[in-house]
Structure formats: structure tokens, C-alpha cells
Amino acid sequence: MELRHLQYFIAVAEELHFGKAARRLNMTQPPLSQQIKQLEEEVGVTLLKRTKRFVELTAAGEIFLNHCRSALMQIGQGIELAQRTARGEHGHLVIGFVGSATYEFLPPIIREYRKKFPSVKIELKEIASYRQQEELLKGNIDIGILHPPLEHPELQIETTQSSPCILALPKQHPLALKESIDITDLENEPIITLSKEAWPTLYTDFIQLCEDAGFVPNIVQEATEYQMVIGLVTAGIGITIVPSSARRLFNLDVTYRSVDHFQLKAEWIIAYRKDSQNPVLRQFVDISKSLNERK
Numbered sequence: 464m465e466l467r468h469l470q471y472f473i474a475v476a477e478e479l480h481f482g483k484a485a486r487r488l489n490m491t492q493p494p495l496s497q498q499i500k501q502l503e504e505e506v507g508v509t510l511l512k513r514t515k516r517f518v519e520l521t522a523a524g525e526i527f528l529n530h531c532r533s534a535l536m537q538i539g540q541g542i543e544l545a546q547r548t549a550r551g552e553h554g555h556l557v558i559g560f561v562g563s564a565t566y567e568f569l570p571p572i573i574r575e576y577r578k579k580f581p582s583v584k585i586e587l588k589e590i591a592s593y594r595q596q597e598e599l600l601k602g603n604i605d606i607g608i609l610h611p612p613l614e615h616p617e618l619q620i621e622t623t624q625s626s627p628c629i630l631a632l633p634k635q636h637p638l639a640l641k642e643s644i645d646i647t648d649l650e651n652e653p654i655i656t657l658s659k660e661a662w663p664t665l666y667t668d669f670i671q672l673c674e675d676a677g678f679v680p681n682i683v684q685e686a687t688e689y690q691m692v693i694g695l696v697t698a699g700i701g702i703t704i705v706p707s708s709a710r711r712l713f714n715l716d717v718t719y720r721s722v723d724h725f726q727l728k729a730e731w732i733i734a735y736r737k738d739s740q741n742p743v744l745r746q747f748v749d750i751s752k753s754l755n756e757r758k
Contacts (some may be wrong), residue, residue, distance in 0.1 A: 466538070468502045469531045475499060475511060476528045479518045553582045554743040559590040559604040561731075562688050563662070567708035568624050568731045569608060572751045579750070583743050591687070593660055599734060605741050606748070607734040610662045621733045621748065623755050628665070628727040630720045631693060631709060632702040639718050646722055650678040653701035655692055658685040665729055669704055672727055693717055705729075 474484040475495070485492040503510050510524035520528060544553060560569055573585065590598055595607035596615060613620055630649075632639055638648055650673075659666040673680040683701050686692045689712055692703050697716045706729035710719050733751060735744055 464505050468498060469535060471495060471498050472502055473531050476520055555584045556743045556747060557586045557604045558606050559588050559595045559598055560608040561592055561610060562589055564608045564731055566711045571754055575750050576747055580746060599736060605744050608731060611664050611730055611732050613734055617737060618734050619737045623731055623733050623751050625728045625730045626706040626708055628704050628729055629707050630722050631696050631705050631717055633696060633699060634716055634718045644720055644722050646672060646676045646725060653683040654680045655684045655695045655701045655703040656682055657692060658687055661687040668727055
């Protein structure tokens, strides 16, 4: 049985006239009659009662007609869904992300993506940077949003956003009262940092900047996330350098200040398998790059 047999039968069943059905199908009547006869032989029942004066559906034909219509509708929906999936308009995308991405980088991308592709199911998993490479290679996530560095021959890496770093300190701290702050002002201060495991480049670049300024930073505590770092600053454990997006963590006891001639930047990158066959992936990457270019 072929799809065209169902289409032929539906046309005859709706017209109840072989001549009209043939014209509707842009074919002649004899081959149409032959095709319907072959269909009935394959189904094993009479679907249409024919006389010289009229054509009518048998009880079996009425049941078969309903299922033919349903089958063609489902096939049409399947074709449309397949085409939408191929265009990246339907599917499933699993995104791994570091917690810091939720303050500035990730939300606008998700909003824009969901607006354009509401039929794509997005699954978000918070995963530390050092674990995301393994998760990508295993296929557990489609895309990773993490901190550099990351290099692997099977992964495509794209730098998508950077943010200047600023100083976070208690409001009553002496440095908060200075008109300008230089990196050398940090020499004798207890420092809280995001750990090297959580953000490798931010950790090592900060230490290098301090050493270039002539001192080794007095790191008294490391933490894995912004909230913990800011909480330790509030507790008076020390001061810290964080990306400017940390301002979104509203805290009455903490103030944020720029450091003069401070070149430290925080970066987020997107990574995904070069051989990924998931069509919705490309749309997400394009949106993330487009939003970054607008800034």
C-alpha cells in the first residue's frame, strides 16, 4: 500500500463520484478505478459500493476513511516537524553552565532564544568549568558555558563575552573612602579570591598583575562562587576582585570600586563538539554571538 492509494481513496470517498475524483486528482477515471480496486484487494474488504448510478461508502469504508485522514494528517505533521527540526526550530538542547554566567551572560541569551524558538526544550545544568570538557566529550551536554582556558581537538571554542573586574570591599573599609585606588593599594590587604579550580584565568591573571606591580597578594581565602566571595567580604574576612556583573548581587554592606589602570577581565566562553549533529545548537551559538556584538 502506498500513500497515493490513501489519497485516491479519500478523493473518491469525499466526491462519491469517480469522474469528479479523477478530475480533482488530475488523472483519468480508468486508472483511478483500478487503483481503488487494488486497494480493496490489499485491505481485504469492500470499501466502496458502486452502481451505475451512485457510489457510496460501506461501513468498513467509513471506518477506513477516518483512519486514512488521520494517517495523512499525522504524516503531514511529521514532515513539518522534521523540517522544523532540521532548521533548528524544534528539538532538545542541554546546556552546561557555570554559576557566574547566570548574573549577566546567560539570561539574555535564554530569553532571546526562547522567544525565537519556543518549541525547543532547553535543559540547564550547572557544572563547574573543569568538568564541562568531560561532559561535552561524553555527549551529556550539547553546549558548555564556562571560563577559559579550554583546548581540545574535538571541541569548538568561542569567546563570547568579557567583563572588566572591579574591587569589592566592606563599605567602611579605608579603601572605600579613597578618591582613586591603585593595584599597589592591595599589597597589605587580606584577599579573597574565586578559586583557581572555579576560574583558572581570573585567578592566575590576578596573581600575575600583583607580581608585576611588585608584590605577592595575601590570599587568605578561596571560594567557588560570587555569593560565597561576597559573603566573606561582608563578614570582614578580606576584600576581593570580581567581575563587574557581581554588582547584581545587591548587598548593603558591600561597595564596589574600580581600580586605576586595572586590565584584568573576566571571560566566558562557549564550547561544543565540532561533530555535533544537533541542529538547534547552531541557532543558540549564533544568538549568543549576536547579543555579544550589540554590547
